[in-house]
Amino acid sequence: MSMESMTIPLLAGHGNIICFTTTRYGSNREILCREMNIPEERLFVPCQTHGSEALIVDEPFLALSPAGQADTLQGIDALITALPKVCIAVATADCVPILLYAPDKGVIAAVHAGWRGTVLQIAWKTVRRMVSQFGCAPSLMFAGMGPCIGREAFETGEEVVEAFRLAGADMQQILDYCPKTNKPHIDLREANRLQLIETGLLPEHIETSGVCTYSSGDFFSARRQGIQCGRMLSGIIIPNRVSNPVRDSRRY
Template identity: 30%
Template sequence: MEPFVKQEKSNRPVLFIIESWMEQFNELTVGFTSRHGGVSLEPFTTLNCGLHVNDVPEHVVRNRELVAEALEQPFEAFTYAEQVHGNEVVIVSLEERGSGRASREAALQAKDGFITKETGIVLCAQFADCVPLFFYDPIKRVVGLAHAGWKGTVLNISKATIDLMTHTFGSSASDIRTAIGPSIGACCYEVDQSVANRAKAVLEEVQAAPVEHSTVMVAKENGKYMLNLQELNRILLQQAGILSSYIEVSQLCTSCNTDKFFSHRKEGGATGRMIAWIGLT
């Protein structure tokens, strides 16, 4: 069953929430935005939440405010980073609360993952095909969020996030719930030999079974490969100690569903960004 459930309310942004998590854990707010319900103009119509794509900054900030209003959370809680497709993960304290919500300069610099134990902080990361990774430890009450494009994936940002949760807050990997959000699917994600080699190398590094290699990459006659980033991240999460029953995987492909989401690849780069968010309220 699709874990990300569409939430549509009159005069509000269209959101996709992890409904089962929010029903089980009342303290959580968690989900993924769509492209609808904002104020941006073409080609960023309409709920663009990325300040780095040459949209009108005031429109982007208003879109971010609209998301906060829809979630009934203070805008000051929403915390952003300047993402660089790496595997650096940062602990967010109350001092960093609200970083980057209204300007890129104020964002947490050169980070692609966050964790926090503080209530009243909503972690946000931006996406338009890359894989959103969500983490929640209900025992230690720690949330995490990571941005995994192919570079972050092969750098194993999922393990980096889990390691920081365990080393900093005493989380056990077997307690952590994870979710893999809407992103470009194996149906649409063609890569060249160099990217395929990096994916193969990380599979070999974690000693993945041969059958897992075949589920991650399929060779094409043109010498390229169809890459399943969701499956690769699922394998890496499991290898890091996450129970298979604690890994939710969205079936929503951003490239197939440009009526719902922005897709950098499908739209030739001229498009907006969704945000993934998670926080303890």
């Protein structure tokens, strides 16, 4: 990992895509776009609201004015595209950034999964959108999760535990109680990994960085630094054309 960014080896091993997660030292969009050889207007980050809405970035979306694009990105927490030379990314500072790649159809996605989005099953919904819209096969898909807050650091209230329980999460796998404080701790990585497996992704096709944003000074952490801290970008791009038409830009 460099001081500016890191990659996800499982995804990076595919020559058809480029993926990255910036550290707190490397979120300069101009530099990122220059390294990817795209203009800044081809880098898209949704206006995240901790929901579960996914948007397809297609030719009609690109044809919108900058104001129209900005309006369309409101209330979106996941982006999907099959267009080349379009970088889709999400901004995080403890939440889970998930990057998806379907090599059978040349489709990519970037997902922002905070605890609320995880409860709303945004990872599951995004994969299902890729299946319904593009015909992607989950068993052939690959997923990478960037740095996020770890189980040990993510202390929650009982209301969060109840939200996960009501959503049908496997509490035995994602919930611990700290022996010292008796406070609940949720494993967001594992919760999202289980969602991806439920959609049909193979466990060996899912990689997590293992880096805790709260514990590492190389990354922004809203819990450690406050909500006004900076954000890392986790993005993915198809640098060259892959044959697969996009049908529309409707949300999930």
